[in-house]
Amino acid sequence: MHKARHFAAFRTLLEISxxxxxxxxxxGASWADASERDQDxxxxxxxxxxxxxxxxxxxxxxxxxxxxxxxxxxxxxxxxDDIRRSGATSIPEVLRLVPGVEVARVSSNTWAVGxxxxxxxxxxxxxxxxxxxxxxxxxxxxVEWNVQNLVLEDVERIEVIRGPxxxxxxxxxxxxxxxxxxxxxxxxxxxxxxTRAGNTDLGAGAVRxxxxxxxxxxxxxxxxxxxxxxxxHADGDNSDDWQLGQAGFRTDSSPTVRDTLTVQxxxxxxxxxxxxxxxxxxxxxxxxxxxxxxxxxGNLLGRWRHELSDTSDFQVQAYYDRTYRLGPQLGETxxxxxxxxxxxxxxxxxxxxxxxFGARWSPSDIVQTVATVDFLPHHQADNxxxxxxxDQIAIVQNKLxxxxxxxxxxxxxTGWENQPSxxxxxxxxxxxxxxxxVSRAVxxxxxxxxDLQLTGLVLxxxxxFICVCDNRKFVSETLLGYEAGYRKLxxxxxxxxLAVFHNHYNDLTSYGAATISIVNxxxxxxxxxxxxxxxxxxxxxxxxxxxxxxKATRWMELKASYSYVSLNLTEEPTHAKTSYVSSYEGSxxxxxxxxxxxxxxxxxxxxDPAYRYVGALPVQGMHAYGTVDARLxxxxxxxxxxxxxxxxxLQPRHAELGSVQVERSAYAQITWNKPAN
Amino acid sequence: MPQGRGFRRGQLLSWLMAxxxxxxxxxxxxxxxxxxxxxxxxYEVKATYLYKFGRFVEWPAKVESDSFSICVLGxxxxxxxxxxxxxxxxxxxxxxxxxxxxxxxxxxxxxVLFIGSSENTRLKQILTTLRDASVLxxxxxxxxxxHGGMVQFISEGGRVRFEVNLATAERAGLxxxxxxxxxxxxxxxxxx
Numbered sequence: 001m002h003k004a005r006h007f008a009a010f011r012t013l014l015e016i017s018x019x020x021x022x023x024x025x026x027x028g029a030s031w032a033d034a035s036e037r038d039q040d041x042x043x044x045x046x047x048x049x050x051x052x053x054x055x056x057x058x059x060x061x062x063x064x065x066x067x068x069x070x071x072x073x074x075x076x077x078x079x080x081d082d083i084r085r086s087g088a089t090s091i092p093e094v095l096r097l098v099p100g101v102e103v104a105r106v107s108s109n110t111w112a113v114g115x116x117x118x119x120x121x122x123x124x125x126x127x128x129x130x131x132x133x134x135x136x137x138x139x140x141x142x143v144e145w146n147v148q149n150l151v152l153e154d155v156e157r158i159e160v161i162r163g164p165x166x167x168x169x170x171x172x173x174x175x176x177x178x179x180x181x182x183x184x185x186x187x188x189x190x191x192x193x194x195t196r197a198g199n200t201d202l203g204a205g206a207v208r209x210x211x212x213x214x215x216x217x218x219x220x221x222x223x224x225x226x227x228x229x230x231x232x233h234a235d236g237d238n239s240d241d242w243q244l245g246q247a248g249f250r251t252d253s254s255p256t257v258r259d260t261l262t263v264q265x266x267x268x269x270x271x272x273x274x275x276x277x278x279x280x281x282x283x284x285x286x287x288x289x290x291x292x293x294x295x296x297x298g299n300l301l302g303r304w305r306h307e308l309s310d311t312s313d314f315q316v317q318a319y320y321d322r323t324y325r326l327g328p329q330l331g332e333t334x335x336x337x338x339x340x341x342x343x344x345x346x347x348x349x350x351x352x353x354x355x356x357f358g359a360r361w362s363p364s365d366i367v368q369t370v371a372t373v374d375f376l377p378h379h380q381a382d383n384x385x386x387x388x389x390x391d392q393i394a395i396v397q398n399k400l401x402x403x404x405x406x407x408x409x410x411x412x413x414t415g416w417e418n419q420p421s422x423x424x425x426x427x428x429x430x431x432x433x434x435x436x437x438v439s440r441a442v443x444x445x446x447x448x449x450x451d452l453q454l455t456g457l458v459l460x461x462x463x464x465f466i467c468v469c470d471n472r473k474f475v476s477e478t479l480l481g482y483e484a485g486y487r488k489l490x491x492x493x494x495x496x497x498l499a500v501f502h503n504h505y506n507d508l509t510s511y512g513a514a515t516i517s518i519v520n521x522x523x524x525x526x527x528x529x530x531x532x533x534x535x536x537x538x539x540x541x542x543x544x545x546x547x548x549x550x551k552a553t554r555w556m557e558l559k560a561s562y563s564y565v566s567l568n569l570t571e572e573p574t575h576a577k578t579s580y581v582s583s584y585e586g587s588x589x590x591x592x593x594x595x596x597x598x599x600x601x602x603x604x605x606x607x608d609p610a611y612r613y614v615g616a617l618p619v620q621g622m623h624a625y626g627t628v629d630a631r632l633x634x635x636x637x638x639x640x641x642x643x644x645x646x647x648x649x650l651q652p653r654h655a656e657l658g659s660v661q662v663e664r665s666a667y668a669q670i671t672w673n674k675p676a677n
Numbered sequence: 678m679p680q681g682r683g684f685r686r687g688q689l690l691s692w693l694m695a696x697x698x699x700x701x702x703x704x705x706x707x708x709x710x711x712x713x714x715x716x717x718x719x720y721e722v723k724a725t726y727l728y729k730f731g732r733f734v735e736w737p738a739k740v741e742s743d744s745f746s747i748c749v750l751g752x753x754x755x756x757x758x759x760x761x762x763x764x765x766x767x768x769x770x771x772x773x774x775x776x777x778x779x780x781x782x783x784x785x786x787x788x789v790l791f792i793g794s795s796e797n798t799r800l801k802q803i804l805t806t807l808r809d810a811s812v813l814x815x816x817x818x819x820x821x822x823x824h825g826g827m828v829q830f831i832s833e834g835g836r837v838r839f840e841v842n843l844a845t846a847e848r849a850g851l852x853x854x855x856x857x858x859x860x861x862x863x864x865x866x867x868x869x
Contacts, residue, residue: 045717045725046762050860053729054838056722070752257819311798346798398751398779430753430777489757 044554072403072423072435074100074162074485074499076547080183083152085598085608087631087645089201089226089667091180092145094152096612097596099545099561100162100499101176102588104614104657108200108231109146109242109272112657115162115176116501117541117565117588121657125174125443125477127165131182131264132340133301133319136172138362138382139332139375141446146272147295147323148180149246151206151222153192153673156183162545163501164441164481166419167405170358170386171444174479175503182264185210185218185252189676192222198667200647202227211676216254223247230273231660232653237275239290240660244270258307267298276329279372279457279465281522286457291328298322312345330375331367336360350397354405355389364447371522372455372465375447382447385410401425413445414476436484443477449509449533450474463526471512471532480504493551500544510536510571510580537581539569557598566590586619604635606643617657625654639674722837723817723830724759727789730813730828731768733857734788737850740811742786745771748778750803751793781806792816792826800824811850815839822865827851831862838862 048056068075076098078086088094092111096103102119104112112119115126122142128135135148158180165173188210196204203226210220225245230238248266255261272293279286301319308314321336342356363381368374390405406420421439428434450471458464485499512534519528543565550558567585596610609630616624627650633643646666648654653661727747745768749755763773776787781803784790790812796803797818804825807814814827821829822842827849831838840863846853858864 045721046728046766048725050726050729050733050857053722053725054836054860056717056836069756310800349799398777431757491757493757 069433069487070401070425070427072401072425072437072485073165074483074497074501074545076100076160076162076497078158078160080153080156083155083158085606085631085633086610087608087629087643087647089152089196089204090145091148091150091152091158093647094158095160095178097559097561097594097610098158098160099497099547099592099594100543100563100565101160102592102614105231105660105662106656106658107240107274107660108228109240110274111145112587113143113145113178114588115160116503116543117567118175118584119588119657122448123175124446125172125479126176126178127169127171127173128178128180129169130180131301132303132317133299133321134338137323137334137446139334139364139447141172141443141448144295144323144325146242147244147268147270147297147325149224149226149244149268150180150182151192151208151224153194153206153671154183154188154208154220154222156181156187162499163437163483164419164421164439164479164503166441167388167390167407167421167439168354170388170407170409170419171384171411171417171442171476174441174443174477182250184262185220185250186212188220189218190674192671192673194669194671194673196226196667196669198665200229200663200665201667202229217251218253219249219251221247221249232663233660237288237290239273239275241273242270244268244272244295246270260305262303263301265298265300267296269296271295272327274327276327277456278329278370279455281371281524281526285460285463289328293325293327296324308345312343314341314343316341326367326369328369329373330369332364333367334362334364336362350394352392352394353389354392355387357387358385360384374453375451376453377451380447380451381412383412399427409444411444413450413474417442417444417476431489433487434485437481439479439481439483441479441481443479445474445476452533455528458529463524464529465526466529466531468511468531468533471534474509474533475507475535477508477535478506480506495549497547497549498544499546501542503541504538505540505569506538507535508537508539508569508580508584510534512536536572537569537584538572539567539581541565541567555600559594559596559598561592561594563592564590582619586617589615589617589624591615606631606633606635608633614656620657622655622657625656626650627654639672641671641673642669643671644668718758719832719837720755721758721762723791724755724762726830726837726839727759727791727815728762728766728773730789730815730857731773733854734813734846735852735854736788737811739850740788742788743771745769745773746776746787747773747789747791748776748784748787749791749793750778750781750784750796752795753777754793755791784812785810787812789813789815792818792821794818800826807849809849813846813851841865 068077078094083094086094086097092103092113095101095113100116102114104119106112106121110121112121112123113126114123118125122140124141128143135143137144161177163176165177169177189212190210192208194206206222206224208220208222212218228242230240246266246268250264253261272295274293275288275290277286277288299319299321303315303317305315306313318339324333325331338360340356340358342354344354346352361381361383366375366378386407386409388405388407390403392401392403394401403423406418408416408418410416419441421437423437424435426434453469455465455467458466481501481503483501487497489495512532515530517528519526545563547561552558565588569581569584571581592615593613594610599607601607609628611628613626614624616622627648629647630649631643631645633641635641648662648664653663655661731745747763759775763775766773778784784807792803792814800818816826817830822840825845827842827846829840831840839861841858841861842865843853844865844867
């Protein structure tokens with residue numbers, strides 16, 4: 001046993017050091033032949049004539065490091081190309097490539113996506129937005145990833161901000177924000193059809209058509225569907241299969257040169273398999289149930305942006321979002337109406353001010369399906385009103401900026417919450433950036449914190465149940481975060497991004513003091529241990545992420561990342577000793593690393609292997625693992641691409657979180673993509 | 678150890694694979710092929726234009742300098758692309774250099790000036806400052822040529838083209854070659 005542990009530790013060290021070695025040698029190599037490559041990358045373009053240059057197709061809207069260059073936060077952008085070449089077929093799988101983000105597949109249709117610690121099936125401190133629409137559920141405090149699906153080819157980029165973002169995005173953007181942004185309809189003219197088959201991705205297909213109507217209305221419409229196989233279950237219980245169909249549209253228009261208008265919407269319907277353990281007051285008392293959650297929903301969003309003058313613009317966005325979910329354990333229907341307005345203007349040349357306000361009405365209805373799981377009251381509206389202001393002050397023109405601001409948000413549980421931040425950005429040379437920030441962010445209570453009534457079995461003889469229920473005094477979890485970062489373009493193709501953080505948390509969820517009683521109702525008579533949620537944990541996390549990116553030549557790009565986080569939490573002595581501290585500390589691996597290569601080979605071939613290492617979760621009984629995804633793409637003809645991808649290749653199966661294991665898998669995909677004109 | 682020996686062997690294999698992927702990455706030799714068409718970015722193409730314009734514009738003889746300066750005012754959207762393109766290049770016997778300048782007054786020694794979109798708010802002031810300077814002003818700000826700029830990039834259909842305000846260029850003493858005017862999608866011949 002001891003030996004095995006030593007071996008594992010040694011192997012971890014070896015893997016990390018080989019990764020660092022790789023990075024170091026890349027850095028060295030890039031210094032050595034920088035000048036040669038400079039000419040290389042500038043070469044092909046500058047030998048074109050003016051006329052030919054006008055015919056070169058470009059990737060629209062630069063998503064290169066330049067754009068994130070002056071962001072005073074730990075931001076990482078996945079471009080459409082990154083997404084396509086990752087070979088991933090769902091959004092959480094794509095996020096595995098982002099430094100500081102912990103992705104664990106819990107079952108075929110459930111993921112724990114954490115940022116800088118605290119990953120869990122519902123990662124309560126990560127806010128996720130799709131085109132400005134929040135997909136964070138106020139019921140469970142987290143994201144139901146299995147209903148967040150998109151035609152990945154139509155995603156323009158995914159911006160991941162590690163660290164608190166409450167000043168702009170509001171509550172629950174405590175550890176990070178994930179912004180998924182789909183393409184403008186003007187960039188999706190023409191047809192797309194894609195079909196995929198494999199052993200885990202059993203079958204999937206998507207079609208999209210886009211074009212232009214009249215002078216200034218661009219549109220697209222799509223439909224997609226997929227079926228996925230269950231993960232590996234040692235007991236042969238294949239409960240977690242997953243099927244979903246979805247359709248949607250987007251239009252973008254500019255009625256005048258100063259106005260842009262976006263209208264978009266989606267509808268979906270699916271079945272999400274799961275196995276859950278449910279307690280009953282009558283025999284069989286506690287039972288594992290294989291059940292299907294029936295999910296459906298849709299949304300409609302409109303956004304109007306208007307330029308008032310050269311120095312001032314505003315944006316108004318409104319959306320409606322409906323989610324419905326009915327499983328063996330619970331059902332919920334939620335209708336969310338949200339409206340936001342943002343005004344941006346320049347004051348005295350040095351101040352760039354953004355301010356805005358918003359309101360969200362989110363009534364939901366609970367359907368109770370078993371006696372031991374409930375939310376009370378059944379009907380509740382989780383409404384939010386908010387306003388924010390932020391000023392970016394140029395202290396030294398083009399060199400030094402200070403950004404200060406705060407969000408003020410009212411929620412039904414805790415009233416007003418403020419989330420201020422101060423950020424400093426310094427660009428001493430055009431090729432390097434330093435930034436530092438101090439921010440406060442809050443995770444406001446969700447219905448699960450105050451309204452959940454969950455009963456589970458402890459013992460059958462004597463009959464003892466435990467109930468997590470009736471906590472009406474839950475307050476917000478708060479974060480005071482200190483961060484700093486550095487970016488440098490070492491040479492024209494070699495870019496390094498480094499971030500460090502110290503996060504201090506107060507009032508994290510724990511269990512409060514237990515009360516024990518004998519109850520007769522519901523029958524039979526039993527002992528009930530009542531354990532409410534409380535806010536009994538304080539502590540801090542420390543960590544760092546480094547992400548080098550080397551565009552070595554036109555035919556090869558190399559990327560790597562290493563992320564470290566350590567948690568140091570303590571329970572307030574007044575509270576019941578519970579397992580919460582260790583479960584937080586065991587929620588996120590201390591070490592994670594990725595190494596990725598993108599090759600553009602002759603004859604239109606692309607080869608994209610990616611290695612990832614994820615540290616152990618001792619509390620959850622999860623071993624560290626390292627595995628490889630690889631994709632081979634082939635541009636058969638102008639509009640046809642054939643690709644085969646293998647995922648989790650290094651072992652037949654491995655567990656990431658929980659008992660369901662992720663199997664080695666492969667799929668083949670054909671994509672027909674014919675842009676108009 | 679629940680998985681026993683198989684587990685350990687698997688881990689060792691995974692490490693070997695990881696290192697071999699790494700080695701493949703380092704070990705691959707020189708470019709197998711050039712010009713696999715991974716699309717250039719918008720700003721790589723725009724940076725190339727900035728350099729190219731230097732070959733199709735004549736500056737008045739009174740403009741003298743040791744080097745040929747391409748300047749960027751405001752937020753620099755090019756990143757490393759501009760420096761990569763002009764590295765070791767000369768125009769009319771002068772080495773081409775790129776400069777990031779903080780204020781429009783610093784542009785008087787520039788041959789080509791790119792005005793970043795961050796300068797939208799003080800565009801009029803910038804163009805007034807440069808009214809009599811022999812500097813080719815370039816930007817991708819909308820309506821740049823209407824406001825007295827000389828060359829404005831226009832993106833259409835995933836390609837970068839440009840339009841020209843010939844009148845302001847001529848007033849500044851610049852001579853634009855017929856080839857440049859032929860390629861421009863629009864040539865304005867009045868100041869406004």
